[in-house]
Amino acid sequence: MSDAENTDQPLPLVAHLTELRDRLLRALLAVLIVFICLFPFANDIYAFVSEPLRQLLPEGASMIATEVASPFLTPFKLTLVAAVFIAIPYILFQIWSFVAPGMYKHEKRFAIPLLVSSVALFYLGAAFAYYAVFPLIFAFFTSVGPEDITIMTDINSYLSFVLKLFFAFGIAFEIPIAAILLIWAGITTPEDLARKRPYIIVGCFIFGMLLTPPDVISQSLLAIPMWILFELGVFFGRLIQPKEDGSAT
Template structure:
């Protein structure tokens, strides 16, 4: 006779195994895309680093340049930059694979909102990086290169510079996701636009605290991170108010339709 005592456990394990296999498959796709982008860009690794260092090298005193204090830095710094750039460029594919993994577990109304959120997340992440490169870097590097003693030549190590800018890229990329996070808090019912607006003073203080922790210790870079954080928070509240109003209108329309159907059914029954 067949022992059926463990069949329920086997039925529960089978979906778990299939989910793990799907997750592995999607991770392999992501790694493959990142590898292909990396191989395509590695030939231009030195050019990429030259472009990345332009905001600083343009402000260096005449006759000075960036230096490499480690023997392996001239190779590993562009290598690391190319790898990180490959991951950044593969972000749409990464988010698409994440979406494909979680989409089957979402309701239809959640799917309608999730797709714009994913697209907006990618756009805002790239916008944060662009803001850091084109707005923040010229200002903070101009400040740092102008406040040093006159008898000190500014010659930044290429690895130190790379770590510094990648940290700022990541910080600004994440910070520009604040509208999405705020919208999710409102959408899931964790908070409301009015409740978040009442905490505005605490949020402003928190923005400057995070700006102090995530940026170099100068008021310029702290403000350049804190002010956009606050403005993006306000944008999230505005989007939340629009979302709440839209959902309310949809609920009212649905209620009106149900009411009309009920009245029509009652009239039909009365005639019969």
């Protein structure tokens, strides 16, 4: 009888680990499938991502590859990142499917809209970086250089630069979700966040300074949307707070 008890105890942990492994494998398989589908278009994907800079280059200038393997590895790396980017909803679905059984019903009702909105906001942040920020900062960089300097950006350096900005803006656009989660968890209140607004604004500009190029334009283009998104988080936090109070009583 004791042997049965000893063998039964590890089963829940083993079952959870097995399920976690299966869901991680499904997520990796999804990324691999998307990558295989995108790889034939790797050069086209890089051309699309580099378009904001290439269209601003002076006549006769072009992007260059300073390393032997860069013409292959750089589009390859970008395609892999794009595959993960596209597969994010499915990856989060697998994470959600693993976590959801341990959540209460009211927590699930709250978490699902947050999960969907966080994905949408991340995509929105990346789109904002590409369509609004890149044209402005590249126009600034290409216009302030010395006249006798020919702009010929390395393709690998450009990719590292834009991926950093994609990630920075994607994370920055998650601020409303972070504020709502803090309020919902009872860690803070909308009133407390509102009182800390001056510190939040300073923090937004510090964050923008650390994650963007050292110019006022790109820093402001990240800091100001972060401030606006913070205000949205406080606004929606006020809407959910009464529900939590009511449920507590």
